[in-house]
Amino acid sequence: xxxxxxxxxxxxxxxxxxxxxxxxxxxxxxxxxxxxxxxxxxxxxxxxxxxxxxxxxxxxxxxxxxxxxxxxxxxxxxxxxxxxxxxxxxxxxxxxxxxxxxxxxxxxxxxxxxxxxxxxxxxxxxxxxxxxxxxxxxxxxxxxxxxxxxxxxxxxxxxxxxxxxxxxxxxxxxxxxxxxxxxxxxxxxxxxxxxxxxxxxxxxxxxxxxxxxxxxxxxxxxxxxxxx
Numbered sequence: 538x539x540x541x542x543x544x545x546x547x548x549x550x551x552x553x554x555x556x557x558x559x560x561x562x563x564x565x566x567x568x569x570x571x572x573x574x575x576x577x578x579x580x581x582x583x584x585x586x587x588x589x590x591x592x593x594x595x596x597x598x599x600x601x602x603x604x605x606x607x608x609x610x611x612x613x614x615x616x617x618x619x620x621x622x623x624x625x626x627x628x629x630x631x632x633x634x635x636x637x638x639x640x641x642x643x644x645x646x647x648x649x650x651x652x653x654x655x656x657x658x659x660x661x662x663x664x665x666x667x668x669x670x671x672x673x674x675x676x677x678x679x680x681x682x683x684x685x686x687x688x689x690x691x692x693x694x695x696x697x698x699x700x701x702x703x704x705x706x707x708x709x710x711x712x713x714x715x716x717x718x719x720x721x722x723x724x725x726x727x728x729x730x731x732x733x734x735x736x737x738x739x740x741x742x743x744x745x746x747x748x749x750x751x752x753x754x755x756x757x758x759x760x761x762x763x764x765x
Contacts, residue, residue, distance in 0.1 A: 541566040542701060542734050543590065548599030550585055558582065561758030562599055569701070570728045572735045577754040583738050584706070586754060590736055591624060591704040592616050604701075621650050625700035625733070629707035629740070631691035635680035639671060642679055643694045651698060662697060668730055669693040669723050685716040689723060696727055703727060705737035717743045 547562040563586070567573060577583040588594045589601065592608060600609040608619060620626075633642045640662055647658040666672045671689050679687065695703060705724065709717030717740070727733050728749075751762040 540568065542569045542604060543567040544602040545590070545596075546600045546602070548589065548596035548601065550589060550594075551597050553581065557597060558585075559754070559756050559758045563754075563759045564599075565752070565759065565761075567702075567734055567736065569734055570732045572725065572728055572749045573737070574751045575736065575738050575754060576751055579755065580741070582754045586759075587704060587706060587736065587738055591626065591702075592620055622698075623701045625695035625698065625703045627692055627695045627703065627705045627708070629710040631679075631687040633679035633682075633687055633690060633694075636678060638676050638678055639666070639682070639686075639690050639693075640675045642690055643697050646694065646698050662693075665693050665697045668726060669696075684711060685719060688712065688716075688720055692720070692723060696731060696733065699731055700733055703733050703735045703737075705735060707740045708737050709743035710740035712740075712743075714742075714744060 544566050546564050548564075549557045549559065549562050552558040559582070567590075575583040575586055585594070589596055592601070592603075595609060600607055602608065603619065603623065608616065611619075634645075637645075640659070643666060644658045644662040647653045647661060653661070663672065663675070666675055669689055669692055671686060671693060674682065674686055677686075679690065682690065703724075708724070709720060712720065724735060724737070728735055753760050753762060
């Protein structure tokens with residue numbers, strides 16, 4: 538495994554006024570099996586950087602490398618294939634299929650992307666559900682889940698393919714403080730148990746919880762703050 542999983546070299550992007558942002562280009566090396574939290578007093582800055590790191594958008598300048606391969610400038614089909622194979626995404630809304638059970642929602646990427654058979658999909662899914670802590674609700678329809686269980690189910694679906702990177706948008710949105718802490722606790726097991734790198738932003742109302750590395754973004758650039 539490469540020492541640095543994801544590398545950004547001198548990247549900038551266009552802000553809402555179409556100016557290059559930030560003034561000092563960002564360079565950083567994301568390591569495997571670590572957790573990173575993006576913070577900023579400008580929500581659009583951390584959201585934009587998260588999308589760039591998830592290969593959902595391209596920087597206006599600079600380059601991004603994944604496992605030593607330059608992924609900036611690839612066509613949409615190539616980027617889509619890389620995201621399917623290497624990335625998991627947990628968006629601010631769960632986007633579950635309401636009539637499907639927890640098991641069916643979580644297993645869906647195994648059929649659509651990995652194309653495994655039903656028995657293997659069930660075994661893999663149950664292992665992930667156990668890791669996230671929602672195995673007891675495996676047969677419940679998504680429409681009957683609490684808000685917290687919907688988010689936990691979406692988290693399980695995001696990691697069912699054992700991605701190398703998990704991109705998390707606005708963690709804790711529409712959850713109580715206690716529920717957000719439960720989400721953070723479940724997510725903290727992923728680098729340890731699955732070896733995935735987690736890059737996340739928090740919802741505005743969620744209190745800060747120390748993770749491995751905090752990355753502060755402002756108009757001057759990005760700086761690192763390691764937490765004990």
